[in-house]
Amino acid sequence: MSALSSQPYKGTRDYYPEDKRIQNYIFSVWRKTAESYGYEEYGASILEPLEVYTAKSGQELANEQTYTFVDRGGRTVAIRPEMTPTISRMVAARRQELSYPARLYSIANFMRYERPQRGREREFWQLNVDTFGSDGVGAEAEILTLADSIMKAFGAKSEDYVIKINNRKLINFMMAQYLGLDVAQAQFMIKLFDRKNKITDKDFTDQAAEIFGEQAEVGMQKINALLQAKSMAELPEEIRESETVREVQELFTLLERSDVASAVFDITLMRGLDYYTGMVFEVYDTHPDNNRALFGGGRYDGLVGLFGAEPISAVGMAPGGTMMENFLVVHGLLPKFRSTTDVYVAALGDVAREASKLARDLRAAGINVELDLSGHKLDRQIKTAIKKAIPYVIFIGEQEVASGIYTIKNIAKSEEYKLGFAELLNKIKESR
Amino acid sequence: MSALSSQPYKGTRDYYPEDKRIQNYIFSVWRKTAESYGYEEYGASILEPLEVYTAKSGQELANEQTYTFVDRGGRTVAIRPEMTPTISRMVAARRQELSYPARLYSIANFMRYERPQRGREREFWQLNVDTFGSDGVGAEAEILTLADSIMKAFGAKSEDYVIKINNRKLINFMMAQYLGLDVAQAQFMIKLFDRKNKITDKDFTDQAAEIFGEQAEVGMQKINALLQAKSMAELPEEIRESETVREVQELFTLLERSDVASAVFDITLMRGLDYYTGMVFEVYDTHPDNNRALFGGGRYDGLVGLFGAEPISAVGMAPGGTMMENFLVVHGLLPKFRSTTDVYVAALGDVAREASKLARDLRAAGINVELDLSGHKLDRQIKTAIKKAIPYVIFIGEQEVASGIYTIKNIAKSEEYKLGFAELLNKIKESR
Numbered sequence: 069m070s071a072l073s074s075q076p077y078k079g080t081r082d083y084y085p086e087d088k089r090i091q092n093y094i095f096s097v098w099r100k101t102a103e104s105y106g107y108e109e110y111g112a113s114i115l116e117p118l119e120v121y122t123a124k125s126g127q128e129l130a131n132e133q134t135y136t137f138v139d140r141g142g143r144t145v146a147i148r149p150e151m152t153p154t155i156s157r158m159v160a161a162r163r164q165e166l167s168y169p170a171r172l173y174s175i176a177n178f179m180r181y182e183r184p185q186r187g188r189e190r191e192f193w194q195l196n197v198d199t200f201g202s203d204g205v206g207a208e209a210e211i212l213t214l215a216d217s218i219m220k221a222f223g224a225k226s227e228d229y230v231i232k233i234n235n236r237k238l239i240n241f242m243m244a245q246y247l248g249l250d251v252a253q254a255q256f257m258i259k260l261f262d263r264k265n266k267i268t269d270k271d272f273t274d275q276a277a278e279i280f281g282e283q284a285e286v287g288m289q290k291i292n293a294l295l296q297a298k299s300m301a302e303l304p305e306e307i308r309e310s311e312t313v314r315e316v317q318e319l320f321t322l323l324e325r326s327d328v329a330s331a332v333f334d335i336t337l338m339r340g341l342d343y344y345t346g347m348v349f350e351v352y353d354t355h356p357d358n359n360r361a362l363f364g365g366g367r368y369d370g371l372v373g374l375f376g377a378e379p380i381s382a383v384g385m386a387p388g389g390t391m392m393e394n395f396l397v398v399h400g401l402l403p404k405f406r407s408t409t410d411v412y413v414a415a416l417g418d419v420a421r422e423a424s425k426l427a428r429d430l431r432a433a434g435i436n437v438e439l440d441l442s443g444h445k446l447d448r449q450i451k452t453a454i455k456k457a458i459p460y461v462i463f464i465g466e467q468e469v470a471s472g473i474y475t476i477k478n479i480a481k482s483e484e485y486k487l488g489f490a491e492l493l494n495k496i497k498e499s500r
Numbered sequence: 501m502s503a504l505s506s507q508p509y510k511g512t513r514d515y516y517p518e519d520k521r522i523q524n525y526i527f528s529v530w531r532k533t534a535e536s537y538g539y540e541e542y543g544a545s546i547l548e549p550l551e552v553y554t555a556k557s558g559q560e561l562a563n564e565q566t567y568t569f570v571d572r573g574g575r576t577v578a579i580r581p582e583m584t585p586t587i588s589r590m591v592a593a594r595r596q597e598l599s600y601p602a603r604l605y606s607i608a609n610f611m612r613y614e615r616p617q618r619g620r621e622r623e624f625w626q627l628n629v630d631t632f633g634s635d636g637v638g639a640e641a642e643i644l645t646l647a648d649s650i651m652k653a654f655g656a657k658s659e660d661y662v663i664k665i666n667n668r669k670l671i672n673f674m675m676a677q678y679l680g681l682d683v684a685q686a687q688f689m690i691k692l693f694d695r696k697n698k699i700t701d702k703d704f705t706d707q708a709a710e711i712f713g714e715q716a717e718v719g720m721q722k723i724n725a726l727l728q729a730k731s732m733a734e735l736p737e738e739i740r741e742s743e744t745v746r747e748v749q750e751l752f753t754l755l756e757r758s759d760v761a762s763a764v765f766d767i768t769l770m771r772g773l774d775y776y777t778g779m780v781f782e783v784y785d786t787h788p789d790n791n792r793a794l795f796g797g798g799r800y801d802g803l804v805g806l807f808g809a810e811p812i813s814a815v816g817m818a819p820g821g822t823m824m825e826n827f828l829v830v831h832g833l834l835p836k837f838r839s840t841t842d843v844y845v846a847a848l849g850d851v852a853r854e855a856s857k858l859a860r861d862l863r864a865a866g867i868n869v870e871l872d873l874s875g876h877k878l879d880r881q882i883k884t885a886i887k888k889a890i891p892y893v894i895f896i897g898e899q900e901v902a903s904g905i906y907t908i909k910n911i912a913k914s915e916e917y918k919l920g921f922a923e924l925l926n927k928i929k930e931s932r
Contacts, residue, residue: 071808072552074593077577080545082590085604088541104863106841106870108888109520113512113623114546114579114609115567120504135547137569140613145509147546147579158514161506167884171870172517177546177609181572191545206852206873217863325853326860376503409538420638421757428758431536431649438538438603441638452599456540 079182079190081390086457089405091193094222094392095175098195101218105210107173107197112154114177115139118146120153123374124343133180147179151196152343152368152384159200159382160375168201168380187360187394197365198384200372205315207383208347209322211365215351215385216328222392223401229362232334233319233349236366238312239338246306247290253279262338300333307335319347343368347383358398363387405457410436410496411476412453416446416465423464426474426489433493454479459499462492511614511622513822518889521837523625526654526824527607530627533650537642539605539629544586546609547571550578552585555806556775565612579611583628584775584800584816591632591814592807600633600812619792619826629797630816632804637747639815640779641754643797647783647817648760654824655833661794664766665751665781668798669744671770678738679722685711694770732765739767751779775800779815790830795819837889842868842928843908844885848878848897855896858906858921865925886911891931894924 076082083091099109121130135147148154155172174196182188197214199207212231219229243254256279264272273288280287290304297303300313300320307313316333323331330351339348346367353362365385373379396402411430415423420441427439438458440449446463453461463475474492477484478499487495508514515523531541553562567579580586587604606628614620629646631639644663651661675686688711696704705720712719722736729735732745732752739745748765755763762783771780778799785794797817805811828834843862847855852873859871870890872881878895885893895907906924909916910931919927 072555072589072806073549074589074807074809076589077545077547077549078573078575080547082545082593083543084590084594085540085542088543091543092541103840103868104866106844106868106890108517108840109524110517111515111520111523113509113514115509115512115611115623117505117509123504135569135571137567139567141510143510157504157506157508158516161514162516167887169872169874179547191547202874204873210871326856374504375506377506407540408535409540412538424758434536436535436538439642440601441636442601442634455599458538 077190079184081189081191085407086405089408090393090402091389093403093405094389094396095193095195097221098175098218098387099173101214101221102173102195102197104217105171105214107171107199107214110155110158110172110174111176112148112151112158112174114147114179115145116148116154116157118144120157121146121149124153124341124368124371128340129180133182135179135181148176149178149180150341151176151178151194151386152198152341152371155196155198155384156368156371156382157375159380160372160377163372163377163380166200169207170200171198172200173197187391189390193389194386196384196386198382200380200382202383203381205319205322205347207381208319208367209326211383211385212319212323212331212349213326213328215349215363215365215387216326216330218387219330219351222396224395224399226329228354228399229330229395230352230354231328231331231349232337232352233316233331233347234334234337235312235316235347236339236344237346238307238310238316238335241310241312242294242307242335245310246294246304247280247287248283249279258338261336262340264336294335297335303335316347339364339366341368343371345369349385351387353395353398355395355398358394362391362395406459407457408436409438409456409458410500411438411460411462412449412456412458413437413439413462413464414446414449414453415439415441415443416463419464419466419469422469426462426464429489430493430496435493435496450477450479460496509622511616513621513623517839518837521840522825522834523821525835525837526821526828527625527627529653530607530650530819531605533646533653534605534627534629536649537603537646539603539631539646542587542590542604542606543608544580544583544590544606546579546611547577548580548586548589550576552589553578553581556585556773556803560772561612565614567611567613580608581610581612582773583608583610583626583818584630584773584803587628587630587816588800588803588814589807591812592804592809595804595809595812598632601639602632603630604632605629619823621822625821626818628816628818630814632812632814634815635813637751637754637779639813640751640799641758643815643817644751644755644763644781645758645760647781647795647797647819648758648762650819651762651783654828656827656831658761660786660831661762661827662784662786663760663763663781664769664784665748665763665779666766666769667744667748667779668771668776669778670739670742670748670767673742673744674726674739674767677742678726678736679712679719680715681711690770693768694772696768726767729767735767748779771796771798773800775803777801781817783819785827785830787827787830790826794823794827838891839889840868841870841888841890842932843870843892843894844881844888844890845869845871845894845896846878846881846885847871847873847875848895851896851898851901854901858894858896861921862925862928867925867928882909882911892928 134149243249277284293304344366348366350361350364367383369381427437430437461477566581675681709716725736776798780798782793782796799815801813859869862869893909
């Protein structure tokens with residue numbers, strides 16, 4: 069038999085301990101921040117019926133990017149490409165039992181069949197934060213404030229990112245009333261706006277004119293008026309008078325009150341998913357080397373109702389792990405991590421029994437101990453500890469066993485101490 | 501469109517916050533114990549090429565229980581049904597860079613297409629703990645001691661479980677030299693022993709006789725001699741003299757030294773997976789209501805070599821989440837959990853701005869705060885906090901805003917206190 073490949077499945081990543089430490093750091097900041105706002109963790113299976121996504125996630129995601137197959141029982145299933153339909157299903161199943169507003173979060177893995185590229189992987193990890201049962205703009209304000217708190221918890225400053233905010237109702241009003249587009253034209257125009265940053269201005273203008281058809285001239289004037297508006301106050305008057313603008317203004321008042329300084333209104337922001345019904349937002353990295361959307365979210369009031377329950381309002385967002393990691397790297401915000409192991413115990417000579425006992429006693433005192441009984445030479449054992457980023461090495465040989473005094477080396481400081489067991493504990497604990 | 505089902509995919513579980521708290525508790529005990537032995541966390545994608553499992557996991561697992569499909573690029577892939585081939589692949593890919601012994605663990609989700617039953621789910625979560633590069637029996641001793649430490653960390657006593665230990669080399673010796681079976685017969689006999697606890701004694705005897713064929717009478721006498729042996733000392737002499745028995749005895753000496761009181765030798769223990777090459781073990785619940793295998797593991801020295809790298813020795817194990825939960829339930833070892841949210845802030849009247857500020861100040865001090873701006877009546881808000889298992893409710897109305905003195909209710913004790921902000925913090929923190 070020829071050898072099997074040792075590479076991970078295409079577009080996915082193996083997380084060795086040094087990679088996993090970074091991921092765990094990101095997860096822990098997410099978890100801590102979400103829990104500080106009273107969100108509680110949930111979990112669900114990676115498989116769902118495909119129809120859960122065809123219903124409302126949008127054609128591209130459901131038909132082109134989803135890992136779909138027929139199971140041994142004949143069911144057409146998908147590996148989840150996103151969490152929103154799953155948590156909506158779970159809320160629908162316990163519609164009567166849950167207390168509202170229900171604040172829920174999860175950290176989970178997803179798959180999408182995409183062309184692998186920087187920041188995009190076929191398997192990816194996301195935090196999902198959702199609040200159910202709040203109709204008021206306070207729910208949007210809370211999710212956006214939480215998004216801002218997450219960025220701040222990673223050490224980001226307000227100028228490191230911008231939170232672009234728009235509203236689907238405003239988009240629909242703009243498409244139908246202001247631009248005079250029918251439903252099919254509006255769909256095309258929304259997709260075109262969604263791609264705006266990825267194509268040239270000329271391509272954008274040409275394709276927009278094509279959508280307008282005979283009304284291209286008037287249409288393009290109106291679009292240019294839109295694009296020139298740098299704030300809500302500069303929007304064309306017909307749009308400024310719509311009911312939704314007042315809602316957006318109220319949201320910005322709440323955000324200001326919560327010191328969210330990175331929020332801006334952006335009439336060109338669309339978001340790709342079909343299920344959004346109100347506010348939509350995206351957080352953008354402002355760093356020139358990573359000038360892209362980091363994550364987004366919005367209000368999706370119609371989704372729970374698809375699962376046979378009375379509809380319930382919902383606002384949520386979903387930051388991704390690799391996107392976050394790239395952000396931290398370009399802004400120099402990624403801390404240096406050490407191993408979860410506190411100390412490497414190197415047994416020298418025939419002291420396996422005593423070294424095991426020392427390791428056991430250290431563990432009982434809450435210290436994480438790797439015990440090396442390999443009999444390798446001392447400098448090889450120290451190299452191993454350095455490679456694993458373990459901060460301390462304790463040597464134990466016959467002399468140490470006889471005296472009860474151990475030699476402990478602080479690797480970063482390149483210092484050695486000779487200490488009894490109790491002092492050993494203090495030395496190790498002080499560095500955590 | 502008819503409503504979508506709100507039920508999870510067949511054989512899988514939705515983890516609402518009260519279920520997720522239990523799972524998180526199990527994960528945290530696993531994590532803490534594995535890290536106390538110097539194991540470091542890794543992660544990998546849920547998809548692998550199917551051939552990774554057909555190679556060595558055994559026919560049943562690879563062909564009947566694996567979720568398999570062809571991806572959009574024509575690759576035949578599987579959702580991982582176990583972690584051992586993945587971590588072997590990862591070690592093979594970094595064969596030169598890793599330090600040995602490499603101690604690695606993960607907590608991850610898996611899928612198997614099985615008939616759903618108690619303790620068995622189609623999606624399940626496992627801890628995988630593996631050590632690579634140790635040939636000596638010390639590696640087996642460490643994994644078994646760690647298994648024992650995990651059980652103890654959950655509060656189990658030694659008599660609550662039994663660790664049955666056998667050795668594949670001994671099994672092979674027994675099949676070929678002692679029972680005189682050829683390779684094909686030995687395979688059938690191993691599977692039969694593996695099923696022994698699930699079938700009647702008569703079925704076992706009949707099927708064993710059938711495997712022996714003409715040698716049935718002598719064969720059955722030898723098998724009975726095996727089954728009567730309650731310890732290694734009582735094994736038939738021909739087996740007792742094999743090289744492997746000395747290895748098993750050395751392992752038991754090490755386990756005794758580490759105070760592992762639950763370990764017993766069991767010549768009938770086989771383990772289903774094909775890749776084991778030495779020690780195999782299973783941890784059994786001794787409780788009459790849950791008398792079953794909880795998890796197992798063993799030595800699998802040949803697996804890394806399948807991925808094109810020089811072979812490297814390996815010992816590992818994999819406890820499962822739901823199995824562990826069932827164990828904790830029948831033994832009354834599952835703690836009562838509260839919400840991760842410390843306090844529920846109930847705003848009464850027109851104080852949204854001040855309530856938001858209070859919530860923000862509490863969060864800044866490290867308190868997890870759910871803020872209710874719904875305007876619901878007081879008793880409804882208290883009910884919500886109780887339902888969510890949040891220990892404290894703070895009321896804030898116009899009077900509290902004016903005085904800076906808040907009313908805080910300890911739900912479990914049904915006591916109320918009137919406190920300023922600093923005392924509020926202490927009150928909440930003392931209960932954690």
